[in-house]
Amino acid sequence: MNEHGRNRTEEDRIRKLLQKSMPPIEAEPEPSRDLWPAVLKRLNEKQAAPPWFDWALLAGLVGLVAFFPTAIPVFLYYL
């Protein structure tokens, strides 16, 4: 048998060994519980959290006010 053929045979053996070592999962597995409440909770948590750019904007404003207090009346004027 040539090198290519030998490699092919060894690879087929590895495939079979893998299948024997890790048996396939049953046909129609089901989650252990209803996962909808967890999805809904996750959805609400994430929706409640402000996006990162809101925090960045707030940090920028605080920094601006701290370093340039004279800008406060200008901000108040535009609010």
Add this chain to the structure above:
Amino acid sequence: MAEGTQTAAEEQEGRQLLTAFRHGDVAAFETLFRQHQRAVYGWILRIVRNPATADELTVETFWRIYRAHARFDPSRGFAGWARRIATHAALDWMRSVRKERELKMELASDPSALAIGDPAVSAEVRSKTAQAFQRLPPKLRIAAVLAVVEEQPHKEVAEALGISVAAVKLRVFRAIRLLRKDLEQQGIRP
């Protein structure tokens, strides 16, 4: 005739459901969740091979699905899109586990899983094979577990990973090669 009318009505209802979901309707999302959670869970379990992790990643997947609702194209169907998001969630999990160096195989720590393997192959060889498999890069591992262990069609694996069928075959080939080298280093010749 009535059956045909009913089918058309169902199709119309299905389209409306997908459109409502695309607009962020939570009730439509719940209906889709109920329809697809089992398939998504099963797909993830085939990849991660641990029921608790599959539960967690199913929740993560549906959260990602809802977050991406505006990008959903109803004409392309929900099942394939959900499977693709689930595959990427599982891949991210595999990468994070790898980063943490938690390379202990789930099966190796679960004697019942090893017990159901082929008795002709010793438990030690099966355990070492499973552990060597866990050491593979996640991109190769995910292709190999779906295509070789679960024997899913290459086309489905390719769609789930967002790559071509040829790329799936290449990843499986590379996975088998690396596994062979790893096993040889441990003195196992299959």
